[in-house]
Amino acid sequence: MATGDDPPQFRVLGTFEVTRGGRRCTPTAPKQRALLALLALHANEFVPTSRIVDQLWSRDAPRSAVAALHGYVTAVRRVLTPSRVSSRNSHPVLSTRPSGYVLVLEPHQLDLTRFRALAKEGQGAMAAGDCAHAWDRFCAALRLWRGSPLADLRGTGAFDHDIARLEKEYLELLRNRFDVMLCNGDGHLAVFDLEELCQTHPLWEGFHEQLMLALCQAERRADALTAYARAYRLLSNHAGIEPGPRLRSLHQLILNGDDPLDRVHRHERATTGSEPARTASP
Structure with a gap:
């Protein structure tokens, strides 16, 4: 059963999903979901407030956008750690920085991080001539791919560049896997x-x-x-x-x-x- 202490898990390689203890807790409000997806795509990186506002409002933000963003962050934090009370700067997952935010995740909490790590391992094995290990790594990476990335957020237009980049990584991985098949x-x-x-x-x-x-x-x-x-x-x-x-x-x-x-x-x-x-x- 999920508890507030279970670390959240994020999946962007398909419909955007957040789970905790095996149960879905993805925000239903569109802007909150988009905010969390954007931060997940840049996990452990500083994302400026200005960039978040531009992407969430497609560069046509109202004057109240920054204030609204603060409200979204507060709501998202409740979703991520419902049983924890923390200050705005010391939240264990979504941390505030001067003029921006950082989503702090371990590698196992984000499917994209695992996908890229497995792809890199497979490429290293392929370069070393170890086709069997390369095949194993590539197949493991492809199992994380559930369909069109951020499928539920495509209609917003806010993630077009990110989606295109992820799809290119997927095609490169397919190409590498076919190389291994030819090698075998x-x-x-x-x-x-x-x-x-x-x-x-x-x-x-x-x-x-x-x-x-x-x-x-x-x-x-x-x-x-x-x-x-x-x-x-x-x-x-x-x-x-x-x-x-x-x-x-x-x-x-x-x-x-x-x-x-x-x-x-x-x-x-x-x-x-x-x-x-x-x-x-x-």
């Missing part, structure tokens, strides 16, 4: 997912490259060439550009009948897998 010789298992990603994210050249490699691994070289032609068309239609040098080089290897998955190529991918693939700007 399991590319044939990734073909369907990669085909969908190439359609929904046509400017991510890394996914087109991985799809071509996966098709080659599945002994479908003709389909890999067709995938390149489709990538060329998508990039041209959506951004008015041609495929980058990595994609063109891979295409040429397949045309020449060479093995794009030879040891040298796999080593190159393993040592550069943590770096972002070329992504065209819309």
Whole structure:
């Protein structure tokens, strides 16, 4: 049963949720929920009052915004620690600083912190050639992803930049996981997912490259060439550009009948897998 002493848990990788002792205690008031979500995205960082006001009121704040914010902070503190009485500056979770606030959380209290830590561990394992550990870390990170981040706050428009950044981190993690699958010789298992990603994210050249490699691994070289032609068309239609040098080089290897998955190529991918693939700007 939840008590006021249970540390709150925060989840932003999906609908925004706050729980305590396994029970939901997410604020229902829109501005309070948005305030807490904003501070959770910047856990353990100082967030100026001016930034909070700008984001919560979309830069069209009333004169009473700062006073209203103080009221929201007081209400949110009651939600976070209902049985605790504390001064405005010494609250154990939501602390006041000169001209701003800090949400103080341990790593285990925020899904985003755990997600990023697992992704980093997986990237380190992949760079070290330990594909099994990398796979374990990437899969553990992806299990924390419950859907569109801050899904219930999308309509406010206040979190568009944050949502786009989180979705990019998610796609990078997917790309890393597919690299591990290719390294393990399991590319044939990734073909369907990669085909969908190439359609929904046509400017991510890394996914087109991985799809071509996966098709080659599945002994479908003709389909890999067709995938390149489709990538060329998508990039041209959506951004008015041609495929980058990595994609063109891979295409040429397949045309020449060479093995794009030879040891040298796999080593190159393993040592550069943590770096972002070329992504065209819309």
